[in-house]
Amino acid sequence: MNDNTPFHWLGEQIGRLLRLVVDGLAWVLTHIGSAFSSFYHGLGQALGISPTLTSLIVLLVGLALLLSGLRALFRGRIFAAAIAGIPGIAILSWLIQ
Structure with a gap:
């Protein structure tokens, strides 16, 4: 199979773009979860309650x-x-x- 066709190149670019979007969303959601967890642990520590x-x-x-x-x-x-x-x-x- 010939891998030098424009369709192969286009498929790779779309795949890279999708991978970038998925990795970006995973990064954002991970940091939001981490921020919420840190906030709640700080709140629990300040109030003296278990988180x-x-x-x-x-x-x-x-x-x-x-x-x-x-x-x-x-x-x-x-x-x-x-x-x-x-x-x-x-x-x-x-x-x-």
Whole structure:
């Protein structure tokens, strides 16, 4: 088979271009994952929590409840603020010890 044809050259160039795109995407995704992991380990170390997915979910739930309580307080709904804010504070204090 003759490897000096224009179609062979074109196939090699397209293959190289695809390889470059795939390698670039792999590099970007690896660095994004590494950045997220470093961020979460730093966050966990600063808060004194273990860097696990469960801890992250509990932290997000506690923050959401606290935010909901603050929003209710700013709207003048004191009872609703207590209903959402007190469990949020309790969850965060339990988690952060």
